[in-house]
Amino acid sequence: MTRASGLLLTALLAGTGAVSMPVGAVAAPAASPAIAYDAAWIRLPPPAAQVAAGYIQLHNAGADDRLVGASCRDFAQVQIHAMRMDGEVMRMHALPDGLALAAGTSVALQPGGYHLMLMTPKRPLQDGQVVRVRLQFERAGTLPVDFVVRNVAAASGGTR
Numbered sequence: 001m002t003r004a005s006g007l008l009l010t011a012l013l014a015g016t017g018a019v020s021m022p023v024g025a026v027a028a029p030a031a032s033p034a035i036a037y038d039a040a041w042i043r044l045p046p047p048a049a050q051v052a053a054g055y056i057q058l059h060n061a062g063a064d065d066r067l068v069g070a071s072c073r074d075f076a077q078v079q080i081h082a083m084r085m086d087g088e089v090m091r092m093h094a095l096p097d098g099l100a101l102a103a104g105t106s107v108a109l110q111p112g113g114y115h116l117m118l119m120t121p122k123r124p125l126q127d128g129q130v131v132r133v134r135l136q137f138e139r140a141g142t143l144p145v146d147f148v149v150r151n152v153a154a155a156s157g158g159t160r
């Protein structure tokens with residue numbers, strides 16, 4: 001019984017080998033990109049606004065890394081911003097060294113906190129539009145991400 005299934009398994013494996021599966025191609029996904037993400041969206045800004053905020057959850061399954069920059073064809077510039085209290089007022093500021101993403105951790109860019117600041121749109125954004133942003137990581141390199149523009153009232157997120 002055991003021997004029979006063993007033989008069957010051997011036959012199956014041999015069969016797989018016979019069709020010459022590209023073993024390298026199958027093994028590749030195991031070395032999946034170190035950076036995973038979800039919930040990538042851009043808040044639809046008011047008409048004629050010169051900035052828009054982008055949010056995303058980043059998960060680093062690899063070694064210590066850092067989000068060092070971002071770019072987007074639809075905007076003149078993309079910065080990485082943080083929020084901080086300045087007296088009684090919450091203000092945002094650019095992170096010149098980017099955002100650390102330690103090994104095995106997740107970082108949320110979300111309303112009221114870290115965000116991508118998309119500056120000087122080349123054309124107005126529309127609700128539901130998909131905007132591709134290229135995130136630049138120190139170690140993991142470039143990660144293209146599709147952000148969905150969503151018409152969400154600012155009050156619900158508390159950015160202001």
Ligand SMILES: [Cu+2]
Nearest residue numbers: 081092115117
């Ligand atoms: Cu900002």
